[in-house]
Amino acid sequence: MAQRLEKTLYIGPFVHCESLAELDVCPNGMIGVDEDGKIAFILRSIKGRRFPNGEDWEEAKIGVILIDSDTHIHAPQYPNAGVFGKSTLLDWLNTYTYPMESSLSNLEQAARVYNRVVARTLSHGTTTACYYATVHVPATNLLADICQSRGQRAFVGRVCMNRMSPDYYRDESVESAVRDTKACIEHVKQIDPLYDLVTPIITPRFAPSCTPEALSAMGRLHHEEQIPAQTHISENKAECELVAKCFPSHKSYAHVYDSAGLLTPRMILAHAIHLSPEERTLIKNRNAKISHCPASNTALTSGTAPVRDMLNEGLTIGLGTDVSGGYTSSILSETREALFVSRHVAYNTGNDEAKLSVEEALYLATRGGAKVVGLENRIGGFNVGMDWDAQMVGLAGVGDTIGIDQTAGPVEIFGQESWEEKMAKWVYTGDDRNTTAVWVKGRLVHSRESFKP
Numbered sequence: 048m049a050q051r052l053e054k055t056l057y058i059g060p061f062v063h064c065e066s067l068a069e070l071d072v073c074p075n076g077m078i079g080v081d082e083d084g085k086i087a088f089i090l091r092s093i094k095g096r097r098f099p100n101g102e103d104w105e106e107a108k109i110g111v112i113l114i115d116s117d118t119h120i121h122a123p124q125y126p127n128a129g130v131f132g133k134s135t136l137l138d139w140l141n142t143y144t145y146p147m148e149s150s151l152s153n154l155e156q157a158a159r160v161y162n163r164v165v166a167r168t169l170s171h172g173t174t175t176a177c178y179y180a181t182v183h184v185p186a187t188n189l190l191a192d193i194c195q196s197r198g199q200r201a202f203v204g205r206v207c208m209n210r211m212s213p214d215y216y217r218d219e220s221v222e223s224a225v226r227d228t229k230a231c232i233e234h235v236k237q238i239d240p241l242y243d244l245v246t247p248i249i250t251p252r253f254a255p256s257c258t259p260e261a262l263s264a265m266g267r268l269h270h271e272e273q274i275p276a277q278t279h280i281s282e283n284k285a286e287c288e289l290v291a292k293c294f295p296s297h298k299s300y301a302h303v304y305d306s307a308g309l310l311t312p313r314m315i316l317a318h319a320i321h322l323s324p325e326e327r328t329l330i331k332n333r334n335a336k337i338s339h340c341p342a343s344n345t346a347l348t349s350g351t352a353p354v355r356d357m358l359n360e361g362l363t364i365g366l367g368t369d370v371s372g373g374y375t376s377s378i379l380s381e382t383r384e385a386l387f388v389s390r391h392v393a394y395n396t397g398n399d400e401a402k403l404s405v406e407e408a409l410y411l412a413t414r415g416g417a418k419v420v421g422l423e424n425r426i427g428g429f430n431v432g433m434d435w436d437a438q439m440v441g442l443a444g445v446g447d448t449i450g451i452d453q454t455a456g457p458v459e460i461f462g463q464e465s466w467e468e469k470m471a472k473w474v475y476t477g478d479d480r481n482t483t484a485v486w487v488k489g490r491l492v493h494s495r496e497s498f499k500p
Protein backbone atom coordinates (compact mmCIF):
# COMPACT_ATOMS: atom_id res chain seq x y z
CA MET A 48 0.00 0.00 0.00
CA ALA A 49 1.53 3.34 -1.06
CA GLN A 50 2.26 5.62 1.85
CA ARG A 51 0.22 8.88 1.80
CA LEU A 52 2.33 11.95 2.43
CA GLU A 53 1.72 15.54 3.50
CA LYS A 54 1.27 17.80 0.51
CA THR A 55 4.43 19.89 0.64
CA LEU A 56 5.66 23.11 -0.91
CA TYR A 57 9.39 23.22 -1.49
CA ILE A 58 10.57 26.79 -1.74
CA GLY A 59 13.95 28.07 -2.81
CA PRO A 60 16.43 27.72 -5.66
CA PHE A 61 16.33 24.58 -7.75
CA VAL A 62 18.55 23.28 -10.51
CA HIS A 63 18.20 20.40 -12.89
CA CYS A 64 19.50 19.41 -16.31
CA GLU A 65 17.45 20.67 -19.20
CA SER A 66 19.52 18.92 -21.86
CA LEU A 67 23.01 17.46 -22.20
CA ALA A 68 24.63 20.89 -22.36
CA GLU A 69 22.22 23.04 -20.36
CA LEU A 70 21.32 23.45 -16.72
CA ASP A 71 17.96 24.91 -15.90
CA VAL A 72 18.38 27.17 -12.87
CA CYS A 73 15.42 28.61 -11.06
CA PRO A 74 16.86 30.78 -8.27
CA ASN A 75 13.59 31.57 -6.54
CA GLY A 76 10.97 28.94 -7.24
CA MET A 77 8.36 26.77 -5.63
CA ILE A 78 7.57 23.11 -6.24
CA GLY A 79 4.39 21.54 -4.90
CA VAL A 80 4.57 17.82 -4.16
CA ASP A 81 1.29 15.93 -3.66
CA GLU A 82 0.28 13.08 -1.34
CA ASP A 83 1.56 10.51 -3.82
CA GLY A 84 5.02 12.08 -3.89
CA LYS A 85 4.53 13.53 -7.36
CA ILE A 86 5.29 17.04 -8.55
CA ALA A 87 1.90 18.74 -8.74
CA PHE A 88 3.05 22.15 -9.93
CA ILE A 89 6.14 24.28 -10.43
CA LEU A 90 6.23 28.04 -10.04
CA ARG A 91 9.40 29.46 -11.51
CA SER A 92 9.19 32.69 -9.56
CA ILE A 93 7.40 33.18 -6.28
CA LYS A 94 8.13 36.90 -6.10
CA GLY A 95 4.89 38.74 -5.56
CA ARG A 96 2.85 35.53 -5.77
CA ARG A 97 0.67 34.06 -3.10
CA PHE A 98 0.79 30.36 -2.38
CA PRO A 99 -1.81 28.37 -4.29
CA ASN A 100 -5.15 28.22 -2.55
CA GLY A 101 -4.64 24.57 -1.70
CA GLU A 102 -4.54 25.62 1.99
CA ASP A 103 -3.11 22.74 3.97
CA TRP A 104 0.31 22.53 2.31
CA GLU A 105 3.33 22.01 4.50
CA GLU A 106 6.11 24.46 3.77
CA ALA A 107 9.76 23.47 3.48
CA LYS A 108 12.74 25.55 2.45
CA ILE A 109 15.04 23.94 -0.05
CA GLY A 110 18.55 24.51 -1.28
CA VAL A 111 19.76 23.50 -4.68
CA ILE A 112 18.34 20.25 -5.90
CA LEU A 113 19.39 17.56 -8.32
CA ILE A 114 18.52 13.89 -8.74
CA ASP A 115 21.15 11.21 -9.06
CA SER A 116 21.09 7.62 -10.31
CA ASP A 117 23.88 5.09 -9.83
CA THR A 118 23.43 2.80 -12.82
CA HIS A 119 25.97 0.17 -11.74
CA ILE A 120 26.98 -0.83 -8.21
CA HIS A 121 27.88 -4.16 -6.57
CA ALA A 122 26.30 -3.98 -3.10
CA PRO A 123 28.15 -7.00 -1.59
CA GLN A 124 31.51 -5.55 -2.59
CA TYR A 125 31.02 -2.44 -0.44
CA PRO A 126 33.38 -3.58 2.37
CA ASN A 127 36.16 -3.78 -0.27
CA ALA A 128 35.78 -0.17 -1.46
CA GLY A 129 39.31 1.19 -1.86
CA VAL A 130 40.94 -2.23 -1.62
CA PHE A 131 42.26 -3.31 -5.02
CA GLY A 132 46.05 -2.91 -4.89
CA LYS A 133 47.55 -3.02 -8.36
CA SER A 134 45.20 -5.70 -9.64
CA THR A 135 43.41 -5.76 -12.97
CA LEU A 136 39.94 -7.16 -13.62
CA LEU A 137 40.48 -10.92 -13.86
CA ASP A 138 42.91 -11.27 -10.94
CA TRP A 139 40.91 -8.70 -8.93
CA LEU A 140 37.80 -10.90 -9.26
CA ASN A 141 39.62 -13.94 -7.87
CA THR A 142 41.66 -12.18 -5.21
CA TYR A 143 39.22 -9.68 -3.72
CA THR A 144 35.77 -10.00 -5.17
CA TYR A 145 34.62 -13.61 -5.17
CA PRO A 146 35.75 -14.23 -1.57
CA MET A 147 33.93 -11.11 -0.39
CA GLU A 148 30.75 -11.88 -2.33
CA SER A 149 30.67 -15.48 -1.14
CA SER A 150 30.81 -14.30 2.49
CA LEU A 151 27.28 -12.92 2.04
CA SER A 152 25.87 -16.42 2.23
CA ASN A 153 25.87 -15.50 5.91
CA LEU A 154 22.69 -13.46 6.36
CA GLU A 155 24.02 -11.52 9.35
CA GLN A 156 26.97 -10.36 7.28
CA ALA A 157 24.60 -9.57 4.40
CA ALA A 158 22.38 -7.48 6.70
CA ARG A 159 25.38 -5.49 7.96
CA VAL A 160 26.77 -4.84 4.47
CA TYR A 161 23.49 -4.11 2.73
CA ASN A 162 22.14 -1.80 5.42
CA ARG A 163 25.39 0.12 5.30
CA VAL A 164 25.61 0.43 1.51
CA VAL A 165 22.00 1.56 1.12
CA ALA A 166 22.33 4.13 3.94
CA ARG A 167 25.65 5.35 2.55
CA THR A 168 24.51 5.73 -1.06
CA LEU A 169 21.39 7.58 0.13
CA SER A 170 23.67 9.91 2.09
CA HIS A 171 25.45 10.68 -1.18
CA GLY A 172 22.16 11.60 -2.83
CA THR A 173 21.72 8.37 -4.82
CA THR A 174 17.96 8.18 -5.14
CA THR A 175 18.07 5.24 -7.58
CA ALA A 176 20.63 2.42 -7.61
CA CYS A 177 21.11 -0.55 -9.94
CA TYR A 178 22.49 -3.21 -7.64
CA TYR A 179 24.23 -6.45 -8.38
CA ALA A 180 23.75 -8.72 -5.36
CA THR A 181 25.30 -12.23 -5.17
CA VAL A 182 24.24 -15.72 -6.24
CA HIS A 183 22.50 -16.23 -2.87
CA VAL A 184 18.70 -16.06 -2.88
CA PRO A 185 18.12 -15.13 0.82
CA ALA A 186 20.75 -12.38 0.79
CA THR A 187 19.51 -10.96 -2.52
CA ASN A 188 15.98 -10.89 -1.13
CA LEU A 189 17.28 -9.17 1.97
CA LEU A 190 18.85 -6.43 -0.19
CA ALA A 191 15.47 -5.88 -1.86
CA ASP A 192 13.81 -5.67 1.60
CA ILE A 193 16.37 -3.15 2.83
CA CYS A 194 15.97 -0.92 -0.24
CA GLN A 195 12.22 -1.07 0.26
CA SER A 196 12.31 -0.26 3.97
CA ARG A 197 14.92 2.49 3.65
CA GLY A 198 13.03 3.93 0.70
CA GLN A 199 15.69 3.80 -2.01
CA ARG A 200 14.51 3.23 -5.55
CA ALA A 201 16.43 0.17 -6.63
CA PHE A 202 16.95 -2.50 -9.23
CA VAL A 203 18.13 -5.65 -7.47
CA GLY A 204 19.74 -8.49 -9.39
CA ARG A 205 20.69 -11.98 -8.29
CA VAL A 206 23.97 -12.71 -10.08
CA CYS A 207 24.04 -15.63 -12.51
CA MET A 208 27.48 -17.26 -12.95
CA ASN A 209 27.75 -20.95 -13.80
CA ARG A 210 31.31 -21.30 -15.09
CA MET A 211 34.85 -19.90 -14.71
CA SER A 212 33.91 -19.10 -11.15
CA PRO A 213 35.30 -20.66 -7.96
CA ASP A 214 33.78 -23.93 -6.74
CA TYR A 215 32.77 -22.18 -3.54
CA TYR A 216 30.87 -19.45 -5.35
CA ARG A 217 28.88 -20.31 -8.48
CA ASP A 218 25.57 -21.57 -9.82
CA GLU A 219 25.45 -25.35 -9.95
CA SER A 220 23.62 -25.54 -13.26
CA VAL A 221 21.52 -23.55 -15.69
CA GLU A 222 18.40 -25.03 -14.08
CA SER A 223 19.40 -23.94 -10.59
CA ALA A 224 20.35 -20.47 -11.89
CA VAL A 225 16.90 -20.09 -13.47
CA ARG A 226 15.14 -21.43 -10.37
CA ASP A 227 17.04 -19.09 -8.05
CA THR A 228 16.61 -16.07 -10.30
CA LYS A 229 12.86 -16.75 -10.43
CA ALA A 230 12.77 -17.04 -6.63
CA CYS A 231 14.24 -13.53 -6.33
CA ILE A 232 11.79 -12.15 -8.88
CA GLU A 233 8.92 -13.71 -6.95
CA HIS A 234 10.16 -12.16 -3.73
CA VAL A 235 10.10 -8.65 -5.22
CA LYS A 236 6.60 -9.35 -6.55
CA GLN A 237 5.58 -10.08 -2.97
CA ILE A 238 7.02 -6.91 -1.45
CA ASP A 239 6.37 -4.51 -4.35
CA PRO A 240 3.88 -6.03 -6.81
CA LEU A 241 3.90 -3.03 -9.16
CA TYR A 242 7.69 -2.59 -8.99
CA ASP A 243 6.99 0.89 -7.79
CA LEU A 244 10.19 1.25 -5.78
CA VAL A 245 12.08 -2.03 -6.15
CA THR A 246 12.41 -3.90 -9.45
CA PRO A 247 14.12 -7.23 -10.04
CA ILE A 248 16.74 -7.18 -12.77
CA ILE A 249 18.20 -10.09 -14.73
CA THR A 250 21.94 -10.19 -13.98
CA PRO A 251 24.22 -12.55 -15.89
CA ARG A 252 27.56 -11.51 -14.40
CA PHE A 253 29.46 -11.28 -17.71
CA ALA A 254 29.92 -13.52 -20.72
CA PRO A 255 32.98 -15.45 -19.43
CA SER A 256 31.16 -16.56 -16.28
CA CYS A 257 28.04 -17.81 -18.12
CA THR A 258 27.71 -20.72 -20.51
CA PRO A 259 25.82 -19.95 -23.76
CA GLU A 260 22.89 -21.92 -22.31
CA ALA A 261 22.88 -19.81 -19.14
CA LEU A 262 22.98 -16.57 -21.16
CA SER A 263 20.08 -17.76 -23.33
CA ALA A 264 18.09 -18.79 -20.26
CA MET A 265 18.64 -15.32 -18.77
CA GLY A 266 17.62 -13.79 -22.13
CA ARG A 267 14.38 -15.79 -22.03
CA LEU A 268 13.60 -14.67 -18.48
CA HIS A 269 14.34 -11.06 -19.46
CA HIS A 270 11.62 -11.33 -22.13
CA GLU A 271 9.11 -13.48 -20.25
CA GLU A 272 9.19 -11.37 -17.10
CA GLN A 273 9.48 -8.06 -18.96
CA ILE A 274 12.03 -6.81 -16.48
CA PRO A 275 15.35 -5.08 -17.20
CA ALA A 276 18.75 -6.76 -17.44
CA GLN A 277 22.30 -5.75 -16.62
CA THR A 278 25.76 -7.10 -17.33
CA HIS A 279 29.36 -6.09 -18.06
CA ILE A 280 30.86 -5.61 -21.51
CA SER A 281 34.30 -4.93 -22.91
CA GLU A 282 35.89 -3.65 -19.72
CA ASN A 283 39.36 -5.11 -19.99
CA LYS A 284 41.42 -6.35 -22.95
CA ALA A 285 42.21 -9.76 -21.38
CA GLU A 286 38.48 -10.18 -20.70
CA CYS A 287 37.70 -9.42 -24.37
CA GLU A 288 40.24 -12.06 -25.47
CA LEU A 289 38.67 -14.55 -23.08
CA VAL A 290 35.22 -13.89 -24.54
CA ALA A 291 36.56 -14.45 -28.06
CA LYS A 292 37.97 -17.83 -26.86
CA CYS A 293 34.79 -18.86 -25.01
CA PHE A 294 32.47 -17.90 -27.86
CA PRO A 295 34.53 -18.66 -31.00
CA SER A 296 31.57 -18.65 -33.38
CA HIS A 297 30.41 -15.17 -32.40
CA LYS A 298 31.46 -12.08 -34.31
CA SER A 299 32.01 -9.95 -31.22
CA TYR A 300 31.40 -9.52 -27.48
CA ALA A 301 28.24 -7.48 -28.17
CA HIS A 302 27.07 -10.22 -30.55
CA VAL A 303 27.32 -12.80 -27.73
CA TYR A 304 24.69 -10.90 -25.75
CA ASP A 305 22.65 -10.17 -28.87
CA SER A 306 22.39 -13.83 -29.82
CA ALA A 307 21.21 -14.66 -26.28
CA GLY A 308 18.35 -12.16 -26.62
CA LEU A 309 19.95 -9.83 -24.10
CA LEU A 310 20.78 -6.80 -26.24
CA THR A 311 17.52 -4.91 -25.80
CA PRO A 312 16.38 -1.39 -24.85
CA ARG A 313 16.17 -2.57 -21.23
CA MET A 314 19.75 -3.90 -21.02
CA ILE A 315 22.33 -1.88 -19.06
CA LEU A 316 25.87 -2.58 -20.22
CA ALA A 317 28.58 -1.52 -17.80
CA HIS A 318 31.98 -0.20 -18.91
CA ALA A 319 31.90 -0.46 -22.76
CA ILE A 320 35.51 0.68 -23.06
CA HIS A 321 37.00 -1.43 -25.84
CA LEU A 322 34.00 -1.87 -28.16
CA SER A 323 34.58 -1.80 -31.91
CA PRO A 324 32.63 0.72 -34.02
CA GLU A 325 30.51 -2.20 -35.30
CA GLU A 326 29.64 -3.24 -31.76
CA ARG A 327 28.67 0.31 -30.87
CA THR A 328 26.44 0.44 -33.94
CA LEU A 329 24.79 -2.83 -32.91
CA ILE A 330 24.22 -1.54 -29.36
CA LYS A 331 22.80 1.71 -30.76
CA ASN A 332 20.50 -0.20 -33.13
CA ARG A 333 19.24 -2.35 -30.27
CA ASN A 334 18.87 0.77 -28.10
CA ALA A 335 20.71 -0.93 -25.21
CA LYS A 336 22.09 1.44 -22.58
CA ILE A 337 25.59 2.16 -21.28
CA SER A 338 26.77 2.66 -17.69
CA HIS A 339 30.05 4.59 -17.71
CA CYS A 340 32.20 3.73 -14.67
CA PRO A 341 35.25 6.01 -14.78
CA ALA A 342 36.54 5.51 -11.20
CA SER A 343 36.59 1.74 -11.62
CA ASN A 344 38.07 1.95 -15.10
CA THR A 345 40.96 3.97 -13.70
CA ALA A 346 41.41 1.93 -10.50
CA LEU A 347 41.59 -1.43 -12.29
CA THR A 348 43.60 0.07 -15.19
CA SER A 349 40.87 -1.08 -17.53
CA GLY A 350 41.09 1.86 -19.93
CA THR A 351 39.34 5.10 -20.81
CA ALA A 352 35.85 4.87 -22.32
CA PRO A 353 35.32 7.08 -25.39
CA VAL A 354 32.27 8.83 -23.94
CA ARG A 355 32.20 11.75 -26.38
CA ASP A 356 32.28 9.41 -29.37
CA MET A 357 29.49 7.30 -27.88
CA LEU A 358 27.39 10.41 -27.16
CA ASN A 359 27.96 11.67 -30.70
CA GLU A 360 26.81 8.29 -32.01
CA GLY A 361 23.58 8.66 -30.06
CA LEU A 362 24.17 6.07 -27.33
CA THR A 363 22.36 6.56 -24.02
CA ILE A 364 24.82 6.86 -21.13
CA GLY A 365 24.58 7.15 -17.34
CA LEU A 366 27.17 6.92 -14.58
CA GLY A 367 27.98 3.98 -12.33
CA THR A 368 30.19 3.91 -9.25
CA ASP A 369 30.88 0.19 -9.82
CA VAL A 370 31.77 -0.32 -6.18
CA SER A 371 34.20 -1.92 -5.48
CA GLY A 372 36.07 -1.85 -8.77
CA GLY A 373 35.29 1.80 -8.14
CA TYR A 374 36.54 3.08 -4.80
CA THR A 375 33.68 5.48 -4.14
CA SER A 376 29.98 4.99 -3.50
CA SER A 377 29.41 8.68 -4.20
CA ILE A 378 27.84 9.49 -7.55
CA LEU A 379 29.10 13.05 -7.07
CA SER A 380 32.70 11.76 -6.94
CA GLU A 381 31.89 9.64 -9.99
CA THR A 382 30.74 12.76 -11.82
CA ARG A 383 34.13 14.31 -11.07
CA GLU A 384 35.92 11.15 -12.25
CA ALA A 385 33.95 11.31 -15.51
CA LEU A 386 35.18 14.85 -16.02
CA PHE A 387 38.80 13.91 -15.39
CA VAL A 388 38.75 10.74 -17.48
CA SER A 389 37.31 12.72 -20.39
CA ARG A 390 40.34 15.02 -20.08
CA HIS A 391 42.69 12.04 -20.27
CA VAL A 392 40.85 10.92 -23.41
CA ALA A 393 41.29 14.43 -24.83
CA TYR A 394 45.00 14.39 -24.04
CA ASN A 395 45.62 10.89 -25.38
CA THR A 396 43.67 11.41 -28.60
CA GLY A 397 44.59 15.05 -29.17
CA ASN A 398 40.87 15.76 -29.47
CA ASP A 399 39.84 18.58 -27.17
CA GLU A 400 36.20 17.89 -27.98
CA ALA A 401 36.41 14.77 -25.81
CA LYS A 402 36.35 16.88 -22.65
CA LEU A 403 33.01 16.83 -20.86
CA SER A 404 31.65 20.02 -19.31
CA VAL A 405 30.30 20.07 -15.75
CA GLU A 406 26.80 20.40 -17.19
CA GLU A 407 27.29 17.34 -19.39
CA ALA A 408 28.67 15.24 -16.53
CA LEU A 409 25.72 16.27 -14.35
CA TYR A 410 23.36 15.31 -17.13
CA LEU A 411 24.90 11.81 -17.24
CA ALA A 412 24.44 11.51 -13.46
CA THR A 413 20.80 12.63 -13.57
CA ARG A 414 18.68 12.56 -16.74
CA GLY A 415 21.15 10.23 -18.45
CA GLY A 416 20.95 7.77 -15.57
CA ALA A 417 17.15 7.99 -15.58
CA LYS A 418 17.10 7.06 -19.29
CA VAL A 419 19.51 4.20 -18.71
CA VAL A 420 17.17 2.66 -16.12
CA GLY A 421 14.10 3.37 -18.28
CA LEU A 422 12.54 5.85 -15.85
CA GLU A 423 13.01 9.11 -17.74
CA ASN A 424 9.31 9.86 -17.45
CA ARG A 425 9.40 9.56 -13.67
CA ILE A 426 12.78 10.75 -12.43
CA GLY A 427 15.88 12.69 -13.46
CA GLY A 428 14.50 16.23 -13.43
CA PHE A 429 11.73 18.48 -12.18
CA ASN A 430 8.66 18.28 -14.36
CA VAL A 431 5.00 18.23 -13.40
CA GLY A 432 3.83 14.63 -12.95
CA MET A 433 7.30 13.30 -12.17
CA ASP A 434 8.19 11.75 -8.82
CA TRP A 435 9.78 13.96 -6.17
CA ASP A 436 13.17 12.21 -6.12
CA ALA A 437 15.53 14.95 -5.05
CA GLN A 438 18.45 15.95 -2.94
CA MET A 439 18.98 19.21 -1.14
CA VAL A 440 22.49 20.50 -1.56
CA GLY A 441 23.72 23.10 0.90
CA LEU A 442 26.09 25.34 -1.00
CA ALA A 443 26.69 27.73 1.87
CA GLY A 444 28.99 26.69 4.71
CA VAL A 445 27.79 23.51 6.34
CA GLY A 446 30.13 23.84 9.28
CA ASP A 447 33.42 25.48 10.17
CA THR A 448 35.28 22.30 9.49
CA ILE A 449 34.64 22.39 5.76
CA GLY A 450 37.38 24.55 4.34
CA ILE A 451 36.02 24.66 0.85
CA ASP A 452 32.98 26.66 1.73
CA GLN A 453 34.23 29.72 3.51
CA THR A 454 36.99 32.27 3.24
CA ALA A 455 38.87 33.33 6.36
CA GLY A 456 36.83 36.52 6.50
CA PRO A 457 33.11 37.02 6.67
CA VAL A 458 32.61 36.68 2.91
CA GLU A 459 31.50 33.24 1.78
CA ILE A 460 33.15 31.78 -1.29
CA PHE A 461 29.76 30.48 -2.34
CA GLY A 462 27.40 33.32 -3.01
CA GLN A 463 29.39 35.58 -5.29
CA GLU A 464 29.48 33.29 -8.31
CA SER A 465 27.18 32.60 -11.22
CA TRP A 466 25.00 29.53 -10.81
CA GLU A 467 27.19 27.64 -13.29
CA GLU A 468 30.22 28.42 -11.15
CA LYS A 469 28.41 27.35 -7.99
CA MET A 470 27.55 24.02 -9.54
CA ALA A 471 31.12 23.55 -10.76
CA LYS A 472 32.42 24.21 -7.25
CA TRP A 473 30.00 21.71 -5.83
CA VAL A 474 30.97 19.08 -8.39
CA TYR A 475 34.71 19.56 -7.96
CA THR A 476 34.92 20.28 -4.22
CA GLY A 477 31.68 19.10 -2.62
CA ASP A 478 30.89 15.85 -0.84
CA ASP A 479 28.15 14.20 1.21
CA ARG A 480 28.40 16.93 3.86
CA ASN A 481 26.69 19.19 1.33
CA THR A 482 23.84 16.71 0.83
CA THR A 483 21.56 17.80 3.63
CA ALA A 484 18.36 15.93 2.71
CA VAL A 485 17.24 13.33 0.18
CA TRP A 486 13.71 12.37 -0.91
CA VAL A 487 12.47 9.46 -2.99
CA LYS A 488 8.85 9.48 -4.22
CA GLY A 489 8.23 12.38 -1.88
CA ARG A 490 9.44 10.54 1.22
CA LEU A 491 12.39 11.89 3.22
CA VAL A 492 14.92 9.03 3.09
CA HIS A 493 18.04 10.75 4.38
CA SER A 494 18.78 13.77 6.47
CA ARG A 495 22.30 14.74 7.34
CA GLU A 496 21.38 15.71 10.87
CA SER A 497 20.12 12.27 11.80
CA PHE A 498 22.50 10.18 9.69
CA LYS A 499 24.14 7.25 11.44
CA PRO A 500 26.08 5.06 9.00
Ligand SMILES: O=c1[nH]c(=O)c2nc[nH]c2[nH]1
Pocket residue numbers: 121136140144252253279282343369372
Ligand atom coordinates in the same frame (compact mmCIF):
# COMPACT_ATOMS: atom_id res chain seq x y z
O1 LIG B 1 33.98 -4.10 -12.53
C1 LIG B 1 33.57 -5.26 -12.48
N1 LIG B 1 33.09 -5.78 -11.34
C2 LIG B 1 32.65 -7.05 -11.23
O2 LIG B 1 32.24 -7.48 -10.16
C3 LIG B 1 32.69 -7.83 -12.42
N2 LIG B 1 32.33 -9.09 -12.70
C4 LIG B 1 32.60 -9.29 -13.99
N3 LIG B 1 33.12 -8.19 -14.56
C5 LIG B 1 33.20 -7.27 -13.59
N4 LIG B 1 33.63 -6.00 -13.61
